[in-house]
Amino acid sequence: MTMNPPAPVILAAVSLYDARPFFEKALQFGVQQGIIGQPKLDQICLEAPKGMVQIARYFGNENLRPDIEKARDRIVNLVSLYLESSCAGDLRQAAESLRDHSFLSRSKGGSDMLRDLLALPESTSFHARLDTVAEAGAPPRGLAEWSLRSLADYQAELARRTPVRLEKEAAVWLAEHLGMHVETLEEAHTHAEAVIRSALLSLATRRTELPDWVEFEKMVTDLRKKYRAARQKTPAPDKKTGTAGVRPQAFSITLPAGLPDEFRAVVEDMRQSVLADLPQLLESALSPRALFAADTEDQHPPLLGRYFWVEDISSEMHHHERAVSQAWDKVTGGSCDDGSILTLLVCAAAGATPKTALSEKAAVALVRKMQKPASAPGFDPELARQYILDHAPAEHQEAYLELWADFVEEAQPTFQSDSTFARKDALALLKRECHVMA
DSSP: OOOOOOHHHHHHHHHTOOOSOHHHHHHHHHHHTTSSOHHHHHHHHHHHHHHHHHHHHHHSOTTSHHHHHHHHHHHHHHHHHHHHHHTTTOHHHHHHHHHHSOHHHHHHHHHHHHHHHHHSOSSSBOOOOOSOOOOTTOOOTTHHHHTTSOHHHHHHHHHHHHHHHHHHHHHHHHHHHTTOOHHHHHHHTOBHHHHHHHHHHHHHTTOSSOOBHHHHHHHHHHHHHHHHHHHHTSOOOOTTTOOOOOOOOSOOOOOOTTOOHHHHHHHHHHHHHHHHHHHHHHHOSSOHHHHHOOSSTTOOOTTTTSSOOBOOHHHHHHHHHHHHHHHHHHHHTTOOSHHHHHHHHHHHHTTSOOOSOEEHHHHHHHHHHHHSTTOSSSSOHHHHHHHHHHHSOHHHHHHHHHHHHHHHHHHHHHHTOOSTTHHHHHHHHHHHHSOEEO
16 A cells, blocks of 8 residues: 655655756855855846846847846856856855856856857758858857756757767868868768768778769779679588688778877777678679669669769769770771771661671671661661760760761662662762771
């Protein structure tokens, strides 16, 4: 059977909770213990109204009664914040602090605590700095609210923001270690975790700079090749003993040399997350772009947003143009004379494998294919035109299109003729304009 406790016990328990601001507790304790005398009380009574007016003016209007009353709450809370934090809740130390220092200095101490808190980043995202400056003398964003919050709130927010600061500072350190300034990260609107992961991958593959997309894609492709080569050399599981083969390692990820001690725990966490990504990064059948980047808004690649690369359109265009040029050179064999190009385009227009030179036998077969009744595509100049747009280097496309248009104007009636001598005329045209080897 449960019995209700007598009323005195309940009252005693309730009396243990003191909701007064910490400043008031410290002040009363100081007076009771003889730590704070009447001169100090008189000084506080002179300083407090001046501080209230200053705070009311800073946050609103010192001539309005509601602002003055709010300022009284703020100055008491600021002093309480500083005393309770700096003295670890010890009333004697707090009373001695009030005795040895001015009331306004304790208020300023609380204000500085909040300013330092609000200066810490709220998230690990990097944002471009706006070119607008707050009005001179205006309070920092959030200071009005935080000047009335408790020490517990302050400590919880400090505990939340401190790791965020460490992550961002670690990312900046790693980026600068790899030759990139924080302004570039801010312009990219990236976040610290992605920068740290990419920096670890870059350092593990002996790179000295953070990659752009082309270099990032190449880095992943090279790692996959090394991993697959290592996997082929891995011993197969022993069927008799049941011993499994050793999992191949394409490379190792370590913390960078010279990393400041304060960043080690943060970077180690990111290192573990990269290790967790390795199965997808190395073994996935998806291409690097399909794994990391989204070409449309409705795509959700598995590792989207987890890694950072420099968005450099000019660099990507340069790499693309170089790749196109190399592919074109491979197809043409480096031949760029009109005969070679026209031979290539005639093959494309006929739906045949593009070549820059034909044997006479191959030329006869090509003409037969183009002139065969109901044969598709026969001779379709648009196929060759599209081939130029898809495969030729951009700087040569206009010239090739003009060359092809001039050729088609003369050749199309011949290639598509059904006259008695059409095949002979078409072959003669190919021998004259293209490369047909006897």
